[in-house]
Amino acid sequence: MSGSFDVVVAGGGIHGAGVAQAAAAAGHSVLLLEQSALAAGSSSRSSKLIHGGLRYLESGQLRLVRESLHERALLLRLAPDLVHLQKFYIPLYEHSRRKSWQLRIGLSLYALLAGLDSTAHFGTVPRSDWASLDGLDLHGLRQVFWYHDAQTDDTLLTAAVMRSAQSLGAELALPARCTGAALTTDGVQVRYLQGGAERECAARVLVNAAGPWAETLARSITPPISVPKLELVQGTHLLLDGPPQRGVYYLESPRDGRAIFVMPFRGQLMVGTTEVRFHGDPATVAPGPHEVHYLLGVLRHYFPRFRDPAASELRGEFAGLRVLPAGGGHAFHRSRETMLVPDRSARPRVLSIYGGKLTTWRAVAARVQAQIAPSLPTRSAKARTDQLELRPA
Numbered sequence: 001m002s003g004s005f006d007v008v009v010a011g012g013g014i015h016g017a018g019v020a021q022a023a024a025a026a027g028h029s030v031l032l033l034e035q036s037a038l039a040a041g042s043s044s045r046s047s048k049l050i051h052g053g054l055r056y057l058e059s060g061q062l063r064l065v066r067e068s069l070h071e072r073a074l075l076l077r078l079a080p081d082l083v084h085l086q087k088f089y090i091p092l093y094e095h096s097r098r099k100s101w102q103l104r105i106g107l108s109l110y111a112l113l114a115g116l117d118s119t120a121h122f123g124t125v126p127r128s129d130w131a132s133l134d135g136l137d138l139h140g141l142r143q144v145f146w147y148h149d150a151q152t153d154d155t156l157l158t159a160a161v162m163r164s165a166q167s168l169g170a171e172l173a174l175p176a177r178c179t180g181a182a183l184t185t186d187g188v189q190v191r192y193l194q195g196g197a198e199r200e201c202a203a204r205v206l207v208n209a210a211g212p213w214a215e216t217l218a219r220s221i222t223p224p225i226s227v228p229k230l231e232l233v234q235g236t237h238l239l240l241d242g243p244p245q246r247g248v249y250y251l252e253s254p255r256d257g258r259a260i261f262v263m264p265f266r267g268q269l270m271v272g273t274t275e276v277r278f279h280g281d282p283a284t285v286a287p288g289p290h291e292v293h294y295l296l297g298v299l300r301h302y303f304p305r306f307r308d309p310a311a312s313e314l315r316g317e318f319a320g321l322r323v324l325p326a327g328g329g330h331a332f333h334r335s336r337e338t339m340l341v342p343d344r345s346a347r348p349r350v351l352s353i354y355g356g357k358l359t360t361w362r363a364v365a366a367r368v369q370a371q372i373a374p375s376l377p378t379r380s381a382k383a384r385t386d387q388l389e390l391r392p393a
């Protein structure tokens, strides 16, 4: 698959698939290179939430929350078989760090940022209903708030976006690993390995959507382009029997106050996540014993039935990597905004995507498309991504 493309995308995670869809919808020729499988990286190892991120209100990321809630509403409409609304429960105990009044303010702001639509209601579960909350520990329980957010299957969502891109003419090379690129005056010469052979193609723009590998890929470009200071942060999830029937539980880790979710996923209970700094080859990321211990500790703290070792046998575990701006302090408080870094301000030849959220993939792809448009030839648009329905295979 050599030749010339308007846009070459390296990486078939949610961002790569989204960028391929947006570029193809704008009428451009697109080739996406994926080294192993679609969604093989972080896009199959997330918490599967399509959400505004209630906890990001605490770190003042209002723009991100508003955009995420807008995208949530759009995805609920465009992908009803892939993204569904879910009831979330936040139990407040005698010793919880977050107080009732803080939650009321947070949930009111969340509802406001969601545009006060039909999903924006929230309330408290009557005490008479507490016994139906999946065996939640009632000892010291003061209040249980409920509100709505959404859940997806991240692997299926990524595949659906890629199929949508392909239906608009985007080409997919898989497995095909981008090994580097050389900048030219008005474009880029992209090298990749496919079927054991080294190949090359020309592109007006290379979009680096390699997720946790994006820094390595950016450093393989000649002449060198600037790369921001980044950090990889590992997050682990566990899978157990006995999915919660009522919805998702949003819990506060009794050890450090971090948000932990207990949720149903593919007929199992999923609990996550941790935040541990990661060094090394992203392909080797795996749950560590201390993370398993930490997550089981939170689960057992809130759901006493899991204190029985037989009930808390693990059915699966997986870890993924967040790409965050480097900085001091806890990863929890670091910005979750996507960083878009072009090789030059006017007519970029390479645009790298660092970090971000599953939820905002479409908005990010639209921003990428707007940034690279000056580098691309004029074409007739085929579709608008805010109107394209997404279906599971």
Ligand SMILES: Cc1cc2nc3c(=O)[nH]c(=O)nc-3n(C[C@H](O)[C@H](O)[C@H](O)COP(=O)(O)OP(=O)(O)OC[C@H]3O[C@@H](n4cnc5c(N)ncnc54)[C@H](O)[C@@H]3O)c2cc1C
Pocket: 010, 011, 012, 013, 014, 015, 016, 033, 034, 035, 036, 037, 038, 039, 040, 041, 042, 043, 044, 045, 046, 047, 048, 049, 050, 051, 176, 177, 178, 179, 209, 210, 211, 212, 213, 214, 217, 234, 235, 236, 273, 319, 320, 321, 322, 353, 355, 356, 357, 358, 359, 360
């Ligand atoms: C633990 C955890 C929980 C999360 N939970 C949520 C959540 O609930 N909600 C939410 O909105 N967001 C969540 N996120 C964030 C979200 O998962 C990520 O932002 C998103 O999946 C990143 O997608 P991506 O396409 O940038 O990267 P990835 O999904 O990692 O995709 C990169 C792809 O590039 C490929 N690749 C790498 N190098 C090359 C190369 N040289 N050539 C070709 N291909 C290459 C890889 O194989 C991979 O498939 C979570 C993240 C983590 C880590």
